[in-house]
Amino acid sequence: MNRFENQIAIVTGAGRGIGEAIAKSLAEGGAKIACVSRSEANSAKVADAINAVHPGAAKPYAVDVADKKAVEAAAAKIFADFGKVDILVNNAGITRDGLAMRMSEEDWDAVLDTNLKGAFNFIQAVMRPMIKQRSGRIVNIASVAGLMGNAGQANYAASKAGLIGLTKTLARELAGRGITVNAVAPGFIKTDMTDVLNENIKSAVVGQIPLGRFGEPGDIAAAVAYLASADASYITGQTLTVDGGMVMA
Numbered sequence: 001m002n003r004f005e006n007q008i009a010i011v012t013g014a015g016r017g018i019g020e021a022i023a024k025s026l027a028e029g030g031a032k033i034a035c036v037s038r039s040e041a042n043s044a045k046v047a048d049a050i051n052a053v054h055p056g057a058a059k060p061y062a063v064d065v066a067d068k069k070a071v072e073a074a075a076a077k078i079f080a081d082f083g084k085v086d087i088l089v090n091n092a093g094i095t096r097d098g099l100a101m102r103m104s105e106e107d108w109d110a111v112l113d114t115n116l117k118g119a120f121n122f123i124q125a126v127m128r129p130m131i132k133q134r135s136g137r138i139v140n141i142a143s144v145a146g147l148m149g150n151a152g153q154a155n156y157a158a159s160k161a162g163l164i165g166l167t168k169t170l171a172r173e174l175a176g177r178g179i180t181v182n183a184v185a186p187g188f189i190k191t192d193m194t195d196v197l198n199e200n201i202k203s204a205v206v207g208q209i210p211l212g213r214f215g216e217p218g219d220i221a222a223a224v225a226y227l228a229s230a231d232a233s234y235i236t237g238q239t240l241t242v243d244g245g246m247v248m249a
């Protein structure tokens with residue numbers, strides 16, 4: 001199904017995990033992909049894997065999303081390489097967990113700068129051309145932590161709740177220009193990020209998930225593809241929770 005034919009997508013954090021699954025799924029739908037990740041090796045690995053199946057569909061960009069100047073330079077290169085951007089998926093994210101009482105300024109700043117400012121950096125870099133073309137899809141990857149809070153993740157939960165507020169605000173600012181802005185809030189998904197949790201924590205978490213298991217990166221990619229597609233053209237400012245039923249509003 002070529003629902004993203006002739007479309008250009010930027011996926012940040014495309015080097016592993018959920019971002020890799022999103023990049024591959026949009027490419028499967030016919031999109032061309034700018035694979036952004038922090039390391040050159042991971043962005044190149046995923047772009048190569050996509051090109052092996054869809055020749056010429058992907059290019060790698062090694063960028064720290066927290067660095068505004070670097071993001072502006074990367075976006076300029078992406079526009080030069082592909083000519084336009086139709087879809088932006090802000091997925092790059094990190095955790096630096098610890099109780100608030102002992103959380104260092106560095107751990108607070110690193111998480112907010114990557115997860116929240118990083119998304120805003122890329123949004124600002126693509127916003128003007130999207131407004132000009134009067135179309136666009138922006139999908140921000142939040143987290144259930146941003147909806148319900150999570151002890152030990154003050155920085156992470158604040159960054160993800162911030163992303164949800166950013167999503168709603170930009171949805172209002174950009175709706176008149178044919179651009180939708182939505183968020184996906186994953187629950188616990190099997191990636192490097194959750195692999196570091198010890199077995200006790202993992203089984204305690206599974207006990208809180210009505211569907212009784214962690215999700216797969218593909219579960220998030222499917223939700224992102226829907227929100228990025230023409231099928232979702234009347235949906236904006238929403239947060240779609242994909243968490244096996246953990247959070248029910």
Ligand code: NAP
Nearest residue numbers: 013015016017018037038039042064065093143189191193
């Ligand atoms: P992951 O496996 O740790 O992968 C994170 C990706 O983000 C990597 O490709 C990494 O680049 C990239 N990245 C990190 N910091 C970056 C920076 N400063 N600039 C550019 N790229 C950066 O994480 P994941 O589990 O797939 O998570 C993806 C997103 O989903 C994150 O926003 C996360 O908060 C969110 N999320 C995940 C879960 C979960 O259970 N896994 C749950 C809720 C929300 P390199 O590969 O180059 O290092």
